[in-house]
Amino acid sequence: MADFDADLDRSSPVPLYHQMAEQIHLAIRTGRLAPGALLGNEIALANEFGLSRPTMRSAIHELVEKGVLVRRRGVGTQVVQGPITRSVQLTSLFDDLVKADQQPRTSVLLHEITPAPDDVAAALKLPRRQPVLHLRRIRYANHHPLAILENYLPHRLLEVTAIDLSRHGLYDLLRSGGVRMKVAKQRIGARDGSAAECSLLNEDTDSPLLTMERVTHDDTGRVVEFGRHLYRPSLYQFSVTLVGR
Amino acid sequence: MADFDADLDRSSPVPLYHQMAEQIHLAIRTGRLAPGALLGNEIALANEFGLSRPTMRSAIHELVEKGVLVRRRGVGTQVVQGPITRSVQLTSLFDDLVKADQQPRTSVLLHEITPAPDDVAAALKLPRRQPVLHLRRIRYANHHPLAILENYLPHRLLEVTAIDLSRHGLYDLLRSGGVRMKVAKQRIGARDGSAAECSLLNEDTDSPLLTMERVTHDDTGRVVEFGRHLYRPSLYQFSVTLVGR
DNA sequence: GAGTGGTCTAGACCACAGT
């Protein structure tokens, strides 16, 4: 019965179940809860921290969805083995790199308003030839080119300068512009880079590249961004954690 | 206020919230609930179907996590725009192909017990040189080679013949063998195929291939499978749906 | 102010795993 302490702040705007989940997660990351260790049963835990059972359940559920905990009826709740690789989140590559202290840098190659090509209009669910904001950027990490990022956004959704773009991730800018992204659909593939692409990325001609297409929806279900990105597979891969039934 | 009917079976072992979620999802897929449509508020819906509010909430939550619905406080719950691309599930490629009616076929190249190489032992969290089951298969769809699948499993976890493997997906076999997979961590990248790999996959030499490494855990948090797969990007890509905060 | 989802509680009963 692993015990660990946690301070919950009932006056905080952060939900109790989330505070609780964070505390458990912390106990796991710091080794106070070892892989394979059993948490006590929900009711005991709930009492221990002065929560109701549903609230404690909700906290545990959050970590189960993240792939950190596993539950078995009649047995208990255990910590999953092995280092937890963070799953793909709804954040930009830029944010991820900042957190990982990878000295990200962005150079803006293109920043224009243009009539949407047919495929872009289809992806953004706009009429053909509707004006859209078109961006092409290169993302560097530790001074090495990492990716070519091409994005299309509905016109007037976001007013940004090239300076803004070089300093912040697109998702950051969208968020501070009041856009609330909620759902993103990505497709990941591979292909050889063109001569131009490879030279931008400092790769030999015809090197294999990772491709990612993404459509992002906001709060209201509307499409707010369409992206077509190219990554150097030697420097970047996608990690996903899946949780079953 | 979109209305739609649903029959719930209270005597079924399937949870009510899940039945409800399926019914809503069905209404969306069949167009009875159009993209952008508002669902009615939770309490009204709960009453309409004779459920408590928490149960109805749980149903809606399930679809929000899938990226099908979006909720806004003070406003309501809406259907997300655009076709719902199914997210990556904890199922095998084989299962997916069967469902999509792609006439999958598997040919088993290798099926042996062998001491685990160091990297495999590390991935499976076993001692070095421990015997493991080593599989190499080719997956075909519509008579075209689609992927090379290389897998390592702890010895004695699964007793299978090459015949079994040619008829069923590995996940299916594991499931019927009593193994309950719960969490999988994947890493997706790209590289050029070797001459041998490309020839197996019917690609030109040095074609770019999609790579996927996966570690799967069961119920108890133990590692039950390690896979290193190669896909032809012209025939297969990975789709992921992300849901924010 | 009226309406919405977001959170939290207190309790009940059931299904399953282990003994």
Add this chain to the structure above:
DNA sequence: CTGTGGTCTAGACCACTCG
């Protein structure tokens, strides 16, 4: 049999959005 998580209910209060 006992203990665990899984489901479901009834009700309360809060926070946010919009007209």
